[in-house]
Amino acid sequence: MGTMEQKLNEELKQLQREIEVCEAEQDSYVRSISLQHGEALRGVLQTLYNKKEKGDGTLKKDVSKLITDITDTEKDLRRQTNISGITLTECCVKTLEKNERKTIQQYRLTGHCCFLSFQVEFALVDIQDSDSSLQKITDLNVILDGAEFKDLCAFVSRVEETKSLFLFFRTLRLFSERCKQRSCTLQYFKEKYPDVVRLPEGCRSEVMMIQSPKLPGCTMSIFWKISVSKEGVVQPKLELLMKMPEQAQKMDTNNVMETAPEAFRSLLKIFGVEASIESLIKSVCF
Amino acid sequence: MLEKAGTAGQEKQKQDHLKELHAAILTLRAKRERLFAETAALKDLKDKLDQGLPLEEEETDDFMQLEQFLLKSRLMQLKDLQTVYHLIGGYNLIESKQGKSVCVSFRTAFEGMYLETYNLEMDLRRTVQISRHNIPPCVPLERLAKEHLQADFKAFLEILSLHLNALAGRKQQVLLIKELIGTVEIIERNQLCNFLVFMCKIQEETEAAVLCTLEYGDLTQCLPTRVTIESENKTLAESPQWKKNQVLLMESPVHSALLTMRKVGSIV
Numbered sequence: 001m002g003t004m005e006q007k008l009n010e011e012l013k014q015l016q017r018e019i020e021v022c023e024a025e026q027d028s029y030v031r032s033i034s035l036q037h038g039e040a041l042r043g044v045l046q047t048l049y050n051k052k053e054k055g056d057g058t059l060k061k062d063v064s065k066l067i068t069d070i071t072d073t074e075k076d077l078r079r080q081t082n083i084s085g086i087t088l089t090e091c092c093v094k095t096l097e098k099n100e101r102k103t104i105q106q107y108r109l110t111g112h113c114c115f116l117s118f119q120v121e122f123a124l125v126d127i128q129d130s131d132s133s134l135q136k137i138t139d140l141n142v143i144l145d146g147a148e149f150k151d152l153c154a155f156v157s158r159v160e161e162t163k164s165l166f167l168f169f170r171t172l173r174l175f176s177e178r179c180k181q182r183s184c185t186l187q188y189f190k191e192k193y194p195d196v197v198r199l200p201e202g203c204r205s206e207v208m209m210i211q212s213p214k215l216p217g218c219t220m221s222i223f224w225k226i227s228v229s230k231e232g233v234v235q236p237k238l239e240l241l242m243k244m245p246e247q248a249q250k251m252d253t254n255n256v257m258e259t260a261p262e263a264f265r266s267l268l269k270i271f272g273v274e275a276s277i278e279s280l281i282k283s284v285c286f
Numbered sequence: 287m288l289e290k291a292g293t294a295g296q297e298k299q300k301q302d303h304l305k306e307l308h309a310a311i312l313t314l315r316a317k318r319e320r321l322f323a324e325t326a327a328l329k330d331l332k333d334k335l336d337q338g339l340p341l342e343e344e345e346t347d348d349f350m351q352l353e354q355f356l357l358k359s360r361l362m363q364l365k366d367l368q369t370v371y372h373l374i375g376g377y378n379l380i381e382s383k384q385g386k387s388v389c390v391s392f393r394t395a396f397e398g399m400y401l402e403t404y405n406l407e408m409d410l411r412r413t414v415q416i417s418r419h420n421i422p423p424c425v426p427l428e429r430l431a432k433e434h435l436q437a438d439f440k441a442f443l444e445i446l447s448l449h450l451n452a453l454a455g456r457k458q459q460v461l462l463i464k465e466l467i468g469t470v471e472i473i474e475r476n477q478l479c480n481f482l483v484f485m486c487k488i489q490e491e492t493e494a495a496v497l498c499t500l501e502y503g504d505l506t507q508c509l510p511t512r513v514t515i516e517s518e519n520k521t522l523a524e525s526p527q528w529k530k531n532q533v534l535l536m537e538s539p540v541h542s543a544l545l546t547m548r549k550v551g552s553i554v
Contacts, residue, residue, distance in 0.1 A: 005300075008307040015314040022321040027362070029328045030355070034363040037335045044356050066357040073364040076379070080368070083440055084375040093366045109370060124373065137398035163398025166451065169374045231509055231538065 016100075024098050031093060045070075085173050086113050102127050113169075114176035115204075119143040122165060137163040151228060158230045171232035178226045178236055179204070185274060186224075193281055208277075212284035217245035220260075220280060238273065240264035240280070331355055377447055386411055392447050394454035396508070397539075401454040406446075414439065424478040425449050426505070448506040453479060455508035455539075462541035469554050470544060473497070480505060482540070486553040494519060496528065496553070500540060508539060527552055 034041060052067050081087050088111040097104040103126040110119050121141040127134045140163045142156050149156075152175070159168045187203045198209040210220040221241040228234050240261045249257060267276040331352055372378050372393060380389045387409050394401045406419040414435055421427050430449070434442035456479035463470055463484065474483040480502035488494040496517045503511035513535045517523040531552055534543045547553050 005304060005307070008304065008311060011311055012307060012314065015311065015318055019314065019318055019321060022318065022325055026321065026325050026328060029325070029332050030359045030362045031366070033328075033332055033335060033356070034359040040335055041356055041360055044353060045360060048353060048357070060354075063353055063357060066354065066361060070357065070361050070364060073361065073368060077364060077367055077371070079379060080371040080375065083377075083379070083443065084371060086371075086375065088367060088370060091363070091367050091370055107370060107373075109374075120374075135400040137395075140398070164396075165374055165398065166393075166395040170448075170451075229537075233507070233509075 020098060020100075024095055027095060035092060084169075085176070086169060087111050096123065101129065113172050114180055116149070116172065116176050116179070117145045118172065119145075120165075120168070122163070137165050140165060140168075142168060151225070154230050155228045155232055159232075164232075167232045171228060171234060174234040175226060175228055178234055182206070182224055182226065182236070185277070189277060189281065193285070196281055196285055210281055210284060215248075215284060217243075218248060218284070219243040220284070222277065222280075236273070238264075238268055238276075327351060328355055377443055382407075387417065390443060392450050394451045396451075396455040396458040399458065401458060404450055421446075421450070422453070422477070425453060445506065452502075452506050452508050456480065456482075456502060459508065459540045463544060466541055467544045467548060467553075478505070482510075486544070486547070488522070488553060490554050494522070496523065498535065500535065510536060510540075 048063065048067060052064060088109055090108075090110040092108040094106045095103070096106055104123055105126075106121070106123045108119070108121045110117075112118065119142075121139070122137050123139045125134075125136050125138055140160050142160055144152060144156065155171065156168075158164075159171075183203045186199055186208050189197045189208065190199055190203065196210055196212055198211060199205065199207070200209060201207055206224045206226075208222045208224065210222070212218065219242075221243070223239045223241065225237045225239075226234065227237055242257050242260050244252065244257055264276065264280065267279065271279070377393065378391045380391075381387075382389055387407055390406045390408070392404045392406070394403070404419070404421050406421065407417045409415045409417045416427070416431060416435075419427070425446075426449070427446070430442065430446055434445060460472065460475055460479060460482065463472065469487045471485045472482070473485055475481065482500040482502075484498055486496045486498060488496060494517075496515060499512075499514040499516070500510040501512040501514075502509070513532050515523050515528050515532050517528075522528060527550075531543070531547050534546060537543075538546075544553065
């Protein structure tokens, strides 16, 4: 009797294993179809959507249900994109290992946050035990594109080292938010004072120059850096740099040249960025 | 007689068990056959698509199955994206009661390890109101809701997620100290984990120790805003090495700071 039971149990386990393998195979086919044949897929989907809208009775119940699920999920994803500020343009998932207890999946994501684009690769290990479950990230790899990112290198290597996926996207969001603010402000001043304000490297860069036609040779440069610490703390830092021709420097009895940067720092603390820049511009304009 | 009845009972139990096993096997066999057939059809579809062959637009059963596969494929792609947003973004929203309320679940993580998930249900009729939640009482939820909820829903979610993640991160750091550096003794910590006192042993042989107090003034951060170093040996606490350690404790998570300190021989 015991052997009979053993035999049956073995067959049961074998069947379960075969089903797991088969399901994994199916998943990978399904994923590769959507990844490689997006065009064909969209065509068929559109036909089906139209059918459904017209109330075509030939649609099977399963198909109809699938279409509803798809539309709902699409709606949810639009909200996710909107709320997170992160747009994913490509998402590739591969199952590396799967059994009852443990699943390892590899993710490759391409996307952007504002105008900053990224590519992120990681593996997610999911361990389910009878009394506990555990999910963790391993092998995190981040590639960033764009000049804005040169100050992020230390942070990115720290993120990769500690596998802090959450922190990376949170900081990316904050950082791009600050970059957007900066470019909006710079753009605003450029438009308001086109004769005085110059943005030598465009509105997305960190430099703004103030030059009055009445004071040739005198330049005030504002360096607006957005620093990101190794632990992901985002902080804007503004500095003022003065340039004057030598002759003017001789007449600078109040030592404006040297005291201005410090004065600008105090101004920033009290009035904030926009009002400080505004007053700086007005000081040379009028 | 009794014994016989007992064995008969056992026998019957065994038979029943075997029957159950048999039934389970039959179900699984059927499932396997179905899956095999489906997978073969899927592979066929994929091959066709790979070779660029057109899909016949016929109302045949085959085509119906094709449609289903394609829909499944699209759904899978979307579900993967959904999972990813949950993995990278930190919160998930689900509308319920026909849009009258919304459930938000916040995931927390620290250094690649996913930690607790918290849920919040909000009533959307008239003004937005929190109806149910399992957020720990030490998180200043009411204040955050007052400051942000009506004005900017997105900002509210963001700041609450920051608070929850920072709390989970601070908690996890304490756990990691215990796990990684056994010689460090935790003297005091509170529920919010924004106040932490621990004792580091300096040398194996002597009782020499340093008391570190970490205060986390910013509840949205995992890093302290104030670190105090105390020791009976005043010169030690004032030494350049410990000044460095103080900076280290300010700038990196406490467990990794302690690991570095052990590496350079500041503590054992």
